[in-house]
Amino acid sequence: MAAALLTASKVTKIFGTGHAEVRAVHEVSLEILPAEIVLVMGPSGSGKTTLLSMLGGLLKPSAGSIVLDGIHLTALKESQLPEIRALKIGFVFQAFNLLSALSVEENILFPAQLRAGGIAAARPRAAELIEKLGLAHRRRALPKTLSGGEKQRVAIARALINEPKLILADEPTGNLDSQTGQEVMMILHDVARDQGYSVVLVTHDPRVEDVADRILWLEDGQLRDRKSEQHNWERDPVCGMRVDEWTATEFTDYKDHKYVFCSSRCRERFDKRPEHYLTKREQSADG
Amino acid sequence: MLVWAWKSLIAQRGAVLGGALGIAGSFILVVFFHAVFRGESGQIVAYPEHMQPDVWVMQRGVRNMHMATSSVWDWKADKVADIPGVARVTPILYLNSVITAGNQKSFSFIVGLLPDDHRAGPWEMVAGREVSSQGETVIPDVLSNLLDVSIGDRVTIADTSFTIVGLSTGTYSMANSVIFVAFSDLERILSSSGTYSYLLVDAEEGIDPEALAGKIRREVEKVNALPHEEFVENDFAIAMQMGVEIIFMMTVISAILAILIVCFTAYSLVMRKRRELAIAKALGMRGSAVLFGVVFQSCILTLFGFAIAAVFAMIVIPYIPLLLPQLSLTVAVSELLQIGVTALLVAMVGAIIPAYLVLRLDPATAFNV
Missing domain, CATH: 3.40.50.300 (P-loop containing nucleotide triphosphate hydrolases)
Structure with missing residues (x-):
């Protein structure tokens, strides 16, 4: 070595x-x-x-x-x-x-x-x-x-x-x-x-x-310790980017569900109109 | 480092120009005060400067004319005239007094001239004629404008009324204008008889004035005799002494003003570029190098301000007397250079606080977003 x-x-x-x-x-x-x-x-x-x-x-x-x-x-x-x-x-x-x-x-x-x-x-x-x-x-x-x-x-x-x-x-x-x-x-x-x-x-x-x-x-x-293969991938509801829940620093709770974001910009957009970014399926599931 | 410091200055033209103009303003004040002082001091010695005898003779203990009183017996003038090497002796009476016209007053040198004396009289007339009899006076043209009098008008000198018969030029000074009257009139005002104030001695050709002055001092008791250059130097030194404290105070005040402006401008530049200075330190620039950059900027800024002031001094100041004839302004290059050196000191002192900020700047702040 x-x-x-x-x-x-x-x-x-x-x-x-x-x-x-x-x-x-x-x-x-x-x-x-x-x-x-x-x-x-x-x-x-x-x-x-x-x-x-x-x-x-x-x-x-x-x-x-x-x-x-x-x-x-x-x-x-x-x-x-x-x-x-x-x-x-x-x-x-x-x-x-x-x-x-x-x-x-x-x-x-x-x-x-x-x-x-x-x-x-x-x-x-x-x-x-x-x-x-x-x-x-x-x-x-x-x-x-x-x-x-x-x-x-x-x-x-x-x-x-x-x-x-x-x-x-x-x-x-x-x-x-x-x-x-x-x-x-x-x-x-x-x-x-x-x-x-x-x-x-x-x-x-x-x-x-x-x-x-x-x-x-x-x-x-x-x-x-944190092994690099340990991920919990989520989808950013605004831009659709894959985000690791382990490392995400931008997240918000909406209707008892935790959403993670790739950036503060995406989170702010989501916070303004959350229903706009959730699919009907997600909304009905949440509802 | 210097390239970066220079380009940073160029990139902030507005702030730099504003700062430089402020600095220039304070230096213009210094240059202007010096020019007024120098010009006035020059005018104060205008009379002896223009008379240019080879030797001045006066009462022992007297070394100049400005604010001085001298009394020499008339027989001593005859004794001086008899000394080999003396071509001509021209006696004058002299008094510091006030000329009044209406409610306006002006402090003046009053010179009493013997009849038909053209040697010690005004060196350039612009109107009228020279004094030829009692009760007549010749005053400076600028003073006639200021007092709002002209040829034929009456003025009062030492409680005696005179008629203006002529106007001279080059004889005005804010401190002491030169006014000519008849010898007998001034003798009466002074209540004196058989005495002169100064003797203007012209030497024969080839005679050394210094040697002649020494000879007069030795052969005529209780008189002082000085070559023309030394006499004028003494007179100029007295005039300078009288105003030097004022001009020193004005220079100090203006320099402090310049320091404050330099400090404020350099401080603003540093505060504006604080992040970049931290980046430079993070990238390996030594504190001393960054500090040098700040002092360099301060020097450039100050010298730029000084250059504006110098251009003003060389181009604008000579034209001011055309608008304000009562002002005598002289810009001496040596004084400009002195002010330039002062400007560099101002730049150094003005950079102290910004330099302190730079030295304390934490390079780790370069990581701040």
């Missing part, structure tokens, strides 16, 4: 003190292997993003240790972390987080400022990523003119510019429609399979499970 790229040991994060104390993550231990795609799932407020922030060196754990590629992140000074983030980790955010004043190419090159040779040395790599991710015709475009899928592709290219060993993605499909989300997942999948990057994905989206090697279930700040 290959040595782990990332090892987290009994990582804990506590916010606040006294009565206001919140234990967001509690003694979480995990290992991420090279070229592995690991999904971190769990209900809202379970500590997924806090865990991701700690793994990415954005947040200092209250206790425990994190070792990335042989470097003890938790032992580093605050001033040493930016370089690790720039060179060892690629970030993909739900909200894309592109810099609005910079073009596609400039956004992709932004983290290259810290690598050896700087931006000039990274230009061939940027050109290659732009080509590979189908952004050649948008090279000089500003983020505001891009579609959601294009923005996320730029964000992925930016995450890959310094050839980090670890990609941390927080809900990368959260702001995308299902088809674009699928495309983005396939890009991340290819990145891990073909180029050997490890990818840690935080998501609510059960459709992403198909591309994952492992699924970690985080609940109340702790990792719990």
Whole structure:
């Protein structure tokens, strides 16, 4: 078995003190292997993003240790972390987080400022990523003119510019429609399979499970067992999409029946006119 | 980082222009006050500047003309005239007093001229003639407009009535206009006899004024003699001293105003781009690099404001006296450069609070949706 790229040991994060104390993550231990795609799932407020922030060196754990590629992140000074983030980790955010004043190419090159040779040395790599991710015709475009899928592709290219060993993605499909989300997942999948990057994905989206090697279930700040084959598939009554009741965060009770939804938008539409979305058979069964 | 900082500024043209105009406004105040002060100070020494004798002779202990009183016996003028190397001695009487026309008053330098003295009189006339007999006066053209008097009208100087016979130009100053009267009239006002205030000494060709001044000091007792340049420098320094505190206060107030505007604008830019700054930090930008970007933006903003103020100073200020002739405005490039340096300090100080915010910005907030 290959040595782990990332090892987290009994990582804990506590916010606040006294009565206001919140234990967001509690003694979480995990290992991420090279070229592995690991999904971190769990209900809202379970500590997924806090865990991701700690793994990415954005947040200092209250206790425990994190070792990335042989470097003890938790032992580093605050001033040493930016370089690790720039060179060892690629970030993909739900909200894309592109810099609005910079073009596609400039956004992709932004983290290259810290690598050896700087931006000039990274230009061939940027050109290659732009080509590979189908952004050649948008090279000089500003983020505001891009579609959601294009923005996320730029964000992925930016995450890959310094050839980090670890990609941390927080809900990368959260702001995308299902088809674009699928495309983005396939890009991340290819990145891990073909180029050997490890990818840690935080998501609510059960459709992403198909591309994952492992699924970690985080609940109340702790990792719990949950086999990936355990599903309870339901149909979203608004869009018809298959939704896993285990992981769904959007649901509502109507006439003593629990309905689950793929997104808050579907739930809101349902809440306004539930009878409109239920078939006559369902309505008569409910009635 | 600088490219991003620059492009972020460009992307917020409205906010940047608004901030720069505010900063420019405060610098324009500084430049304007300096120009008024410099112009007025220049006008205060207009008389000695234009007379240009080689040497000024005055009572011992006196080193200038502005706000000074000097008394030199007439026989000492004869003694000066006898010194080898002296070509001509022109005595004047001089008094700081008030000229009144109707209810309006103006503080002035009153210069008493001997009969047929054209050496120490007005250097440029725009109307009428020079003083030729008692009871006559020549006043500045700008002052005649302000007092609403003209040739033939009467004005009062030190409780004595005079008839305006001529108007001179280049002799007006808000602080001290130069007014010419007959020597005997001023002698009567001063209740003096056989004394002069200053002696304007012209040297023979080839004579060094400094050496001549030294010779006069040695050979004529109880007088001071200074070369023209030194005398004018002393006079200018006194004029500057009298207004320097006011101009310093105005500069400080305007600089504080500029700092507040820079701070507010930079703060607004940081708050608007707070999320992007957090993203930059999350992506590995050091706090110091992001901080440098903020200070860079603050400097660009301030220098932009200063550039607008400088353009105003060089293009608009010279035309203001055409509309307001009573204003003497002089823009000194050296002072503009000083204000430019002040602008950079303003940019640094104005960036302190936004920089503090940037340093405290948590990169983990980049994950917030």
